[in-house]
Amino acid sequence: MTITEEEAGQRIDNYLLRVCKGVPKSHIYRILRSGEVRVNKGRIDQLYRLAEGDLVRIPPIRIAEKASQQAAPGVEFPIVFEDTHLLVIDKPAGVAVHGGSGVSYGVIEQLRAARPQAKFLELVHRLDRETSGLLLIAKKRSALTNLHDQMRDGVTDKRYLAAVVGDWTNKRQHVKLPLHKFTTPDGERRVVVQAGGQEAHTVFNLKRKWKDFALLEAELKTGRTHQIRVHLASSGFPILGDEKYGDFALNKQLQKANDTRGALKRMFLHAYQITFTHPDTGQPLTLRAPLPAECDRFLVSLGQPVA
Numbered sequence: 485m486t487i488t489e490e491e492a493g494q495r496i497d498n499y500l501l502r503v504c505k506g507v508p509k510s511h512i513y514r515i516l517r518s519g520e521v522r523v524n525k526g527r528i529d530q531l532y533r534l535a536e537g538d539l540v541r542i543p544p545i546r547i548a549e550k551a552s553q554q555a556a557p558g559v560e561f562p563i564v565f566e567d568t569h570l571l572v573i574d575k576p577a578g579v580a581v582h583g584g585s586g587v588s589y590g591v592i593e594q595l596r597a598a599r600p601q602a603k604f605l606e607l608v609h610r611l612d613r614e615t616s617g618l619l620l621i622a623k624k625r626s627a628l629t630n631l632h633d634q635m636r637d638g639v640t641d642k643r644y645l646a647a648v649v650g651d652w653t654n655k656r657q658h659v660k661l662p663l664h665k666f667t668t669p670d671g672e673r674r675v676v677v678q679a680g681g682q683e684a685h686t687v688f689n690l691k692r693k694w695k696d697f698a699l700l701e702a703e704l705k706t707g708r709t710h711q712i713r714v715h716l717a718s719s720g721f722p723i724l725g726d727e728k729y730g731d732f733a734l735n736k737q738l739q740k741a742n743d744t745r746g747a748l749k750r751m752f753l754h755a756y757q758i759t760f761t762h763p764d765t766g767q768p769l770t771l772r773a774p775l776p777a778e779c780d781r782f783l784v785s786l787g788q789p790v791a
Contacts, residue, residue, distance in 0.1 A: 617755025663708045
């Protein structure tokens, strides 16, 4: 394999893990240690960073085909922004961003299948399966690393809209609760508020309020797994339709309309706005995705807000 400009700059082990999909990580490191992988005919270690034009020799690797392996169908999603560096889509609720954990494929695999000519497509960040909204995909490695740096340095501004149950009173409220991530015995990822966990900070702004519900804007100051969902549930205001951390009895009731409101059959969490610096032009960019129709209809069904 000859390393292209897009592939340059990454470590040899990460490169091999990407191009040798389905090969166990332990096997990748074994062929690196044994010197079976050569760069420009010489041995290298796993920390070697590839340069444009490097010639990489990868030995033949045989892996058992998984009978259940399902090829991802090519799917395009609603495009909010696209240029040569970046693709930003409006992800529907109920679609995973990538395969794994019982999901055969997700957004990224479907996009790659729909765009076989694309040399590089990588997720910049993730959204929970049941969360809709803005999802950034890099079309160049330079864009991916630039945006990762921006997110790590806290200069991106991500905003979500969430509908919660309860009597929310504060116009603006900071929630700083440490989060601990763990996996249940059946392989499900869960998060709890726990002393000694990762520092997490969300700012909530009240947008509209009804007798029993409120629409909040969530402003992420850190980007932990399930952060908004757990911060709200732990504060006594679970997100409507949240099947992991929500009010399960209420979620069941929300499935059907009644005299005071319409039905809601999904989690009401939507990534509606993001601001960042374009990785190539250096210009600030703010992108928005409108509230999905099913969420909008539910809010309208609640009638006039009280605040």
